[in-house]
Amino acid sequence: MQGFKVYFLGTGTSQGIPVIGSNHPVCLSNDKRDKRLRVSVWIYSDDFSFVIDCGPDFRQQMLNSNCPKIDALLFTHEHADHTAGLDDIRPFYFKQGDIAVYGHKRVLDNLAKRFDYIFSNENKYPGAPSVTQHVVVENQPFLIDKVKVNPINASHGNLQVFGYQIEGFVYLTDVKTIEATEIGKIKNCKVLVINCLRETPHNTHFNLEEALEFISLVQPERAYLTHISHLFGFHSEIEKRLPENVFVAYDNLEILI
Numbered sequence: 001m002q003g004f005k006v007y008f009l010g011t012g013t014s015q016g017i018p019v020i021g022s023n024h025p026v027c028l029s030n031d032k033r034d035k036r037l038r039v040s041v042w043i044y045s046d047d048f049s050f051v052i053d054c055g056p057d058f059r060q061q062m063l064n065s066n067c068p069k070i071d072a073l074l075f076t077h078e079h080a081d082h083t084a085g086l087d088d089i090r091p092f093y094f095k096q097g098d099i100a101v102y103g104h105k106r107v108l109d110n111l112a113k114r115f116d117y118i119f120s121n122e123n124k125y126p127g128a129p130s131v132t133q134h135v136v137v138e139n140q141p142f143l144i145d146k147v148k149v150n151p152i153n154a155s156h157g158n159l160q161v162f163g164y165q166i167e168g169f170v171y172l173t174d175v176k177t178i179e180a181t182e183i184g185k186i187k188n189c190k191v192l193v194i195n196c197l198r199e200t201p202h203n204t205h206f207n208l209e210e211a212l213e214f215i216s217l218v219q220p221e222r223a224y225l226t227h228i229s230h231l232f233g234f235h236s237e238i239e240k241r242l243p244e245n246v247f248v249a250y251d252n253l254e255i256l257i
């Protein structure tokens, strides 16, 4: 496969940055890199266009990135900051027909309850979008057209989450623990994106120490931190303190894989 691009649609934690009504200095920052929509990436080339997660900022993210089509929408897990924007697949549905969604069976079942008018074909309201469901199973790589996608199993506290590996690119978010067998699948990758909430510990997310430990275990060529809280600090100051091959992702950053 030829090279492809990864566009960071959002790099913020569940509330985004700025947090509504907050006077925290990071929320008031004028640095564009301190404005973070809810976490999501667009992975694309001339041949394909995949989006991982579609939180409440999905519409704005599709406008910011000029994403022209969605061949596949992959979900990491069902939390609202990763799924609440699903209704806004409508413009893609009008152009393309049913949108292919991928996720753990538990996640698709959850979405089918919350977005029953999208997942059910009965008494369809005119204009409601439709999806085709693809269940992702642990340890079972799958093909989307010709692109091989390998699910990576991890835990977000007590909740199972999937990360995804495509060639040299690995995207993992909302991870707190991951088993050694999974680490073998992503060792020495070219680019690793990994969640890093803040400096102080959290029950269900890596903090800085855990993320850096994970990065030194996996040994990617480069790593990008995402799912960032305003409590982490200013983008420019966090980045100064990181190892040479570790960067803080920011919204609308685009990298070549």
Ligand SMILES: [Zn+2]
Binding pocket: 013, 014, 039, 079, 081, 082, 174, 227
């Ligand atoms: Zn999240």
